[in-house]
Amino acid sequence: MPERSAAAPDLAAAALDPPRPTALGLPLGLLKTARPRQWVKNVLVVAAPAAAGELFSRHAAVQLVLVFALFTAAASAVYLINDARDADADRAHPTKCRRPVAAGQVPAPVAYAVGGLLAVLAPTAAVVLCTPLTAGLLAAYVVMQLAYCVSLKHVLVVDLTIVTTGFLMRAMIGGLALGIPLSRWFLITTGFGALFMVSAKRYSEAVQMSAGPGRPGATRALLTEYTTGYLRFVWQLAAGVAVLAYCLWAMEEGGTADGGTLPWRQLSMAAFILAVLRYAVFADRGAAGEPEDVVLRDRALAVIGVVWVALYGLAVADW
Incomplete structure (x- = not known):
């Protein structure tokens, strides 16, 4: 009888038992799942104030930093929930399998929990720190993007509209936070x-x-x-x-x-x-x-x- 390879059981065990998150690996995995590279898109929050020439006061600077941080938190919430939802499909993908949730670095329940917390905290903080319109736009963005993750990304033309609207909301929110007519x-x-x-x-x-x-x-x-x-x-x-x-x-x-x-x-x-x-x-x-x-x-x-x-x-x- 041919000798059984020792590598085969190891590979099978690794597939069935993904690596457990470490104390440092979990926060780093959560940060990676939040897509820091995509945060550059949120610079669009300065678009409306820049167009109106309202960038150079202390109040405007503080508000725009807050809006940038809150929109980044809202977008990160969507990424976390999306990756937790798509973890099984991502594991079969040649490149998405390296995403922290799919790779087992971040457990899906943790990604859901952190994403849900950010999705609630971002609009809530906007009510206190910014304006009701800012909070409403952030809440609408989160709901729209979660609907996109669940089903709308599979609908022709609607998927283009949702992604485009996300960019438009980024460009609008700075103006709403500062009360600038658009x-x-x-x-x-x-x-x-x-x-x-x-x-x-x-x-x-x-x-x-x-x-x-x-x-x-x-x-x-x-x-x-x-x-x-x-x-x-x-x-x-x-x-x-x-x-x-x-x-x-x-x-x-x-x-x-x-x-x-x-x-x-x-x-x-x-x-x-x-x-x-x-x-x-x-x-x-x-x-x-x-x-x-x-x-x-x-x-x-x-x-x-x-x-x-x-x-x-x-x-x-x-x-």
Whole structure:
């Protein structure tokens, strides 16, 4: 009889008995599950105050730091609950199996408990530290994202709408916290700009999936229901509307050259359009899978972004 390999029982035992979380591994696993890399998206909370030129007071700074922290807590709650819910499916995935909950570093009940606690604490703290509208928006964000995790991410078009709305809520919440009226052009530009990036990401994932099985990022089940042609149509439509809305906003709010003041806001249109066109290059190639990677890694796009910030900053200063 052939000798039985000692490695086989070890592998089987490891599969049945995942590693137990350690005292240090559990908090680190919870932090990793909260997706710190995604927190950069929450910088959008300064969008409305920046557009209105309300960034430079002590009250605004304190409120925006609080709103950033509360929105980060709310988003982290959703990630924790999502990973706990998807743990079994993630274990069968080639890359998601490394997530702390799927790998056994964080027990699913602990992820549920911490996520549920954050989901309740974030809106509650907003009632005390910010405004009722801020708390209401945070609560709506948590409910919407949990509904997305449970079922809405499997519904065509609705999934794009939910993710886009999440970005729009980030951009709105800073204005609500400071009592700043939100311009219709600001909302249209931000909403369709977010839809442009979200649909470009889905398009890139669909292109990767059509290129062959097992490609990173090309495992979203709903992608089989979309066509690349449809997703291309969506990101092109969204890009066009975002550019048009921004131009109308700049033309309506921008100054003139009278009195020696340059129309900075109108000049910023060129940088904004160039940024959209540059980002569209990556979308067209199917390489816009992670918006933060595209924005941070492409030097030309970064330079265009700095120019736009400078021009818009001058526009706000002259307002």
